[in-house]
Amino acid sequence: MKTRSFASVCCLLLFGQLCFAQQGDPAGSFKPASTNQPGKLFPQVDATGRVRASLNAPQAQKVQLDIGGKKYDMTKDEKGVWTGESLPQDEGFHYYQLNVDGVSIPDPGSRYVYGAGRWGSGIEIPAADQDFYALKDVPHGLISEQLYFSKLTNAWRRCFVYTPAEYTSNPTKRYPVLYLQHGSFEDETGWAVQGRANLILDNLIAEGKAVPMIIVMDNGYANSPKANGAAGSKAQPVSVFEEVITGEVIPMIDATFRTKTSRLDRAIAGLSMGANQTMRIILNRQDKFSYIGAFSGTPNYPSSDALDPAVFLEGKFRDGGAINKSFKLIWLGLGTKEPDPFPGSIGAFRTMLDKQGIRYTWYESKGTAHEWLTWRRSLREYASLLFK
Amino acid sequence: MKTRSFASVCCLLLFGQLCFAQQGDPAGSFKPASTNQPGKLFPQVDATGRVRASLNAPQAQKVQLDIGGKKYDMTKDEKGVWTGESLPQDEGFHYYQLNVDGVSIPDPGSRYVYGAGRWGSGIEIPAADQDFYALKDVPHGLISEQLYFSKLTNAWRRCFVYTPAEYTSNPTKRYPVLYLQHGSFEDETGWAVQGRANLILDNLIAEGKAVPMIIVMDNGYANSPKANGAAGSKAQPVSVFEEVITGEVIPMIDATFRTKTSRLDRAIAGLSMGANQTMRIILNRQDKFSYIGAFSGTPNYPSSDALDPAVFLEGKFRDGGAINKSFKLIWLGLGTKEPDPFPGSIGAFRTMLDKQGIRYTWYESKGTAHEWLTWRRSLREYASLLFK
Numbered sequence: 001m002k003t004r005s006f007a008s009v010c011c012l013l014l015f016g017q018l019c020f021a022q023q024g025d026p027a028g029s030f031k032p033a034s035t036n037q038p039g040k041l042f043p044q045v046d047a048t049g050r051v052r053a054s055l056n057a058p059q060a061q062k063v064q065l066d067i068g069g070k071k072y073d074m075t076k077d078e079k080g081v082w083t084g085e086s087l088p089q090d091e092g093f094h095y096y097q098l099n100v101d102g103v104s105i106p107d108p109g110s111r112y113v114y115g116a117g118r119w120g121s122g123i124e125i126p127a128a129d130q131d132f133y134a135l136k137d138v139p140h141g142l143i144s145e146q147l148y149f150s151k152l153t154n155a156w157r158r159c160f161v162y163t164p165a166e167y168t169s170n171p172t173k174r175y176p177v178l179y180l181q182h183g184s185f186e187d188e189t190g191w192a193v194q195g196r197a198n199l200i201l202d203n204l205i206a207e208g209k210a211v212p213m214i215i216v217m218d219n220g221y222a223n224s225p226k227a228n229g230a231a232g233s234k235a236q237p238v239s240v241f242e243e244v245i246t247g248e249v250i251p252m253i254d255a256t257f258r259t260k261t262s263r264l265d266r267a268i269a270g271l272s273m274g275a276n277q278t279m280r281i282i283l284n285r286q287d288k289f290s291y292i293g294a295f296s297g298t299p300n301y302p303s304s305d306a307l308d309p310a311v312f313l314e315g316k317f318r319d320g321g322a323i324n325k326s327f328k329l330i331w332l333g334l335g336t337k338e339p340d341p342f343p344g345s346i347g348a349f350r351t352m353l354d355k356q357g358i359r360y361t362w363y364e365s366k367g368t369a370h371e372w373l374t375w376r377r378s379l380r381e382y383a384s385l386l387f388k
Numbered sequence: 389m390k391t392r393s394f395a396s397v398c399c400l401l402l403f404g405q406l407c408f409a410q411q412g413d414p415a416g417s418f419k420p421a422s423t424n425q426p427g428k429l430f431p432q433v434d435a436t437g438r439v440r441a442s443l444n445a446p447q448a449q450k451v452q453l454d455i456g457g458k459k460y461d462m463t464k465d466e467k468g469v470w471t472g473e474s475l476p477q478d479e480g481f482h483y484y485q486l487n488v489d490g491v492s493i494p495d496p497g498s499r500y501v502y503g504a505g506r507w508g509s510g511i512e513i514p515a516a517d518q519d520f521y522a523l524k525d526v527p528h529g530l531i532s533e534q535l536y537f538s539k540l541t542n543a544w545r546r547c548f549v550y551t552p553a554e555y556t557s558n559p560t561k562r563y564p565v566l567y568l569q570h571g572s573f574e575d576e577t578g579w580a581v582q583g584r585a586n587l588i589l590d591n592l593i594a595e596g597k598a599v600p601m602i603i604v605m606d607n608g609y610a611n612s613p614k615a616n617g618a619a620g621s622k623a624q625p626v627s628v629f630e631e632v633i634t635g636e637v638i639p640m641i642d643a644t645f646r647t648k649t650s651r652l653d654r655a656i657a658g659l660s661m662g663a664n665q666t667m668r669i670i671l672n673r674q675d676k677f678s679y680i681g682a683f684s685g686t687p688n689y690p691s692s693d694a695l696d697p698a699v700f701l702e703g704k705f706r707d708g709g710a711i712n713k714s715f716k717l718i719w720l721g722l723g724t725k726e727p728d729p730f731p732g733s734i735g736a737f738r739t740m741l742d743k744q745g746i747r748y749t750w751y752e753s754k755g756t757a758h759e760w761l762t763w764r765r766s767l768r769e770y771a772s773l774l775f776k
Binding site for chain 2: 037057061062101104108111137143144146169
């Protein structure tokens, strides 16, 4: 533990507002986004998925709405209020920002999330299938913040733990555990906030489609205090995430929560960078997990080259029969609108699995890109297959 | 429950970074604030409590740092980076913002909290006594997010629940409960984030200074769907907070967590608006609570007029002997730098208590205003007296 330092921690939790459904609205009718701050009228979303932003900035020279990889000029009215609209956005959750005289800023109307490497604005575009992640009148589990000191990183870390609604009323029952990881430039808040993992599981469990389970969401960035690097060159951080999860987090969770501790009762999954990480973990730690989900990512990322199972990941996929025997489920998913290099990279990985005769479940999220609706759907599909 | 609507909820949790203590720094040496976003070098704080902000905004005409009720002009360097410093700020946590060409924006360098009626920037000025709310190597409790549907407000609501570290390892033990409320323009996240209630209790419990207890932090804004108002006049919202806490939240908490349910094992406290609310609740519901804490607020706010116990709050304080008998503790606190009307208003209330011979504990937080360090200290003092 660091000496001569003090650790300051705070936890903060956000809450969505109720909002009226947009189904049935005539095209062009803008309504405040469900992800707005309390009482804020902007940003708004219309039935076609367009986003309308507004900012009171009489002295600004130029204001833009920056969403979906495109900046839209906003226009100023006689009172100094700037307003602008985007083209229709994909269904689901998107990071975005405003730009005032060249400065990217969070939209003061939106709630803030951690993604794209910053706390900033996010907006929800209602999806046709939004019911599966909606807050409904079903029993709700708890999301708990767990602080822990990691000797491997020599730092305080945090994970969030979902316990199903029935957990508190069954004081002796033990539960299987899913370890669920975020993507790059995100953190341990991603799955609970943007991912709505708790609501997805609450709904699945209430419908009898998923086994009640605990979900642990940790931070995928975990570096050793010792950096790598030849003398004179810039030190490179060394990730110890695999060791943190298997050597520190799992024992802590098993000691704190009423878990089932057999590998048959432990699953892991991640999105993008998290998919890459968790697949590497599970291949090295087959004694720990028997289910793996890789959402929009595989360990050959970003290459689309054909994989040679004799050498890829030190030959871990060489013996397809052994892999099939070891894992109860290998699950891969991808959005149909995901950009390069994801389709090619995951395609090359699938080709290798097929060649080795390795069984896996394949899922395509229709009309979504490398974004959270793809991963919410992936979690729904994957979680419904676990521990059965 | 609303029909033709869907509820969208998300929860989000923040985490402070480790930071090096500022004790021993020479005056004038600025260091990144502990409340910064990961990896962000600004804002910074020096040993005298000055805040230095920075913003890359080459095209902006004017940029200001807005903190402590004062706007400080920032100056632009040849690269277009604006930098500016405040005068020394009080120890503790402050809301603040930047201003770009007349627009108030969250500082892209800080983490965001809900206070002052918006999600926006907050900054921690290290306090001489910061150790009591620091993240230390002691057993840590959990903070859990509890969603619930309130029939009284016809809306989904949320509270946070702190369970002490030993809660998970004593599966049959039951715990007393403190209901703890935020102030105006804040919400149920305030005590867990700005207040650091979990760390304060973790530390107190580890030192044997407080009894292990559960803390429930709800949202003090709870309006009936039916508004009040004469025909033709603007409808006024009707708060049902008292009914929500006593009729909905307490039964839910007692059903979900291992609580002790006697009034002798139940305390309530609040800050500012929350102090006003909780004192009114406890006077009406003496069957529910036996401890009350009022941090920087009393139910005669904002008046400083002398109180007539025969009529004030319908005579609830008329019988001082009965009040003394009913409550195990009445606790009042105030910061020595609090502005009008707090000292006068709370002074008038104390005069009335003295006149009625009502016993109470009085605490002054040295050098702090109507801000979170006053309330962190108040919680430390109050919690250490509960359930003993």
